[in-house]
Amino acid sequence: MKKKEEERKKQIMNAAFHAVSNLGYDKVTLQDIANHANVSKGVVHYYFTSKQNILLELLESTTSKIYRFEIQEIGKYHSAIEKLQAYVNAVFVSPQDNKKFYRVYLDFLAQANGNEDYKRINLKFYENCWGIGQEIIELGKGEGVFREDIDPLTYAKVIRAIIDGSLIQWLTCDIEEQHTFYKDICFNSILKLLK
Amino acid sequence: MKKKEEERKKQIMNAAFHAVSNLGYDKVTLQDIANHANVSKGVVHYYFTSKQNILLELLESTTSKIYRFEIQEIGKYHSAIEKLQAYVNAVFVSPQDNKKFYRVYLDFLAQANGNEDYKRINLKFYENCWGIGQEIIELGKGEGVFREDIDPLTYAKVIRAIIDGSLIQWLTCDIEEQHTFYKDICFNSILKLLK
Amino acid sequence: MKKKEEERKKQIMNAAFHAVSNLGYDKVTLQDIANHANVSKGVVHYYFTSKQNILLELLESTTSKIYRFEIQEIGKYHSAIEKLQAYVNAVFVSPQDNKKFYRVYLDFLAQANGNEDYKRINLKFYENCWGIGQEIIELGKGEGVFREDIDPLTYAKVIRAIIDGSLIQWLTCDIEEQHTFYKDICFNSILKLLK
């Protein structure tokens, strides 16, 4: 029965993701989430103690999904440059997915300002991303393709800043065709910085 | 009389700024704004047609205030590098101000995803910021301190991405001491990119 | 389950009727209706999309209740004169009921001037009433008790005008004892007109 419960929660979580993605963090209602999940409003409360609770888990699951995907993608390659390219590609998956995922993510980012729980989850996500950056930088230094004098953690933070900054800019300008443009300047900028 | 009205609107706008900054975009109520302005709820509606209307003007005034400050600061210097430093300094004014201003800005950025009006205002802000970047880059190219082969607009976008990405990261990590750290890596990264 | 919902709506509708009857169309609040129904404010919105919606249904149910009662009463008799008397009696049921029903009806009549939905519902009610008048007139012509040269629809309209005009006059003068007086002059006038 434990398995069914897990499945139910996943189903609701998924519905919450689409609902927030469509309507925005502050517009979404429990009824919206229930509708997206094709269940009754009561079910949502049965599996989650409160709306706050759902959204918290949603941030957690969203960031962890993003992170796992990044890990998976860079795992397919072996050189630092290839891994870096895979990392950036993983972030800029496709216009459609980026819009869905990062709208939700951006909403939570804004929420994090006034909510310690969100802040904590987001910090964990940052640390994970910095970990990816560090790994690539250290690999590149070992390969001799990146400069020796760069501090891995510091530059890992810069890398993430460039990635987030580019993605948010693309998201806000909302010109689908520029997806590739932003992916490219993001990758090229990071590369130039590390070389 | 016109002047008094302008002043009143500014007072309310200012109250709205602090209210959103303290409570967040979606938590703020008209009563909060009225309280911050030390006026009755009715007054807010007397000067603004709706809550939406206040928030729209708030985004406009906030972004334009940020932009004007940036313009003012880079105007104090004459060389490209100095202007770039002034630009970054203007963004990273002080931990306190950054928190206030960019919390509001980040909230609107998140809203922009689902609201054409916010999107439009934000695009205008981006274009203004890109203009600053382009100006600095072209000056630097003239001075011979920046590479010749860089496209001003493209790199202006990268500059803003790094700035926003760094600031949001600092804001979210919420460690005041790292304010200088983020300002520095932001400036250094941009410089390295352009040289 | 469907039955329970129907009952609930009826209960609220009934509460709305009494609330409007006591307080008047433009004074009544959703809270008043909720109080009359002994339910919470939220319930009213659960069953009706808006206040407008409740009042619309109230006009519909009020006019249809009046009409059904008229039909029922004239159905008890077979001759034209008896039916006419039953018709007038049905309208002038009793001082208490008349006050309740026709106060609500008069309120809606006034609203109909600026509202197409009310106008439409009221027109339907008029047509129903004219139908009753026509039926009685045609029957009376067949029986030879009414003149041959009268146009059924035209006179049906006159009949309703006399009925409404008398009732409104009684309602506005608000002298209970005159209830019988107005019922009598109403019936006698119509009769004299048709003979």
Added chain:
Amino acid sequence: MKKKEEERKKQIMNAAFHAVSNLGYDKVTLQDIANHANVSKGVVHYYFTSKQNILLELLESTTSKIYRFEIQEIGKYHSAIEKLQAYVNAVFVSPQDNKKFYRVYLDFLAQANGNEDYKRINLKFYENCWGIGQEIIELGKGEGVFREDIDPLTYAKVIRAIIDGSLIQWLTCDIEEQHTFYKDICFNSILKLLK
């Protein structure tokens, strides 16, 4: 100065009439009235103690205007039948005027149900109208054109009921072309009743 005050009040009263006529009794605001009068909101309160007060005076002035016009019109003729025709013609002036005046009147009629002041004013209007009816009936009896056995007051009430009932029916059906139709059946019915 007394004269100017009177004029001001008249101006506001007139504006109130048009405002209520356009918007309806319960929709009209003091701002609407002020706008129609091209004065500031403050002025309205300067000349009338309250909104209730304006509307009360409006009912009084409206009913008295209707009554004075009826008196004036029947004064132009000398025979009972001509006076009756003039009376009906005065009520059914023109589609445009009827709509304006009787919308306001119907609104007040509805209000009268729950308000003693309105009720009193309206009763006064009824008594005036009954007076007209009685006068015509007595004249007709004297002329020998009306039956001898009719009670003037009773039939005066019937006359007014037919007039109001017809006018309200025309107003609610809202078919301009039927204005003449209703005027005719109204006059013919009354005539048939009295002969």
Added chain:
DNA sequence: AATGAATGAGTCTTCATTCAT
């Protein structure tokens, strides 16, 4: 486990009324 009816606190908005100028 699941439903959805019921609750009522909270929010935006309107507007009569007051009052300083």
Added chain:
DNA sequence: TATGAATGAAGACTCATTCAT
């Protein structure tokens, strides 16, 4: 006299949460 800025009470409506079934 006249203005219109300011107030705050009141009302429609939303929605998270509870709970009986």
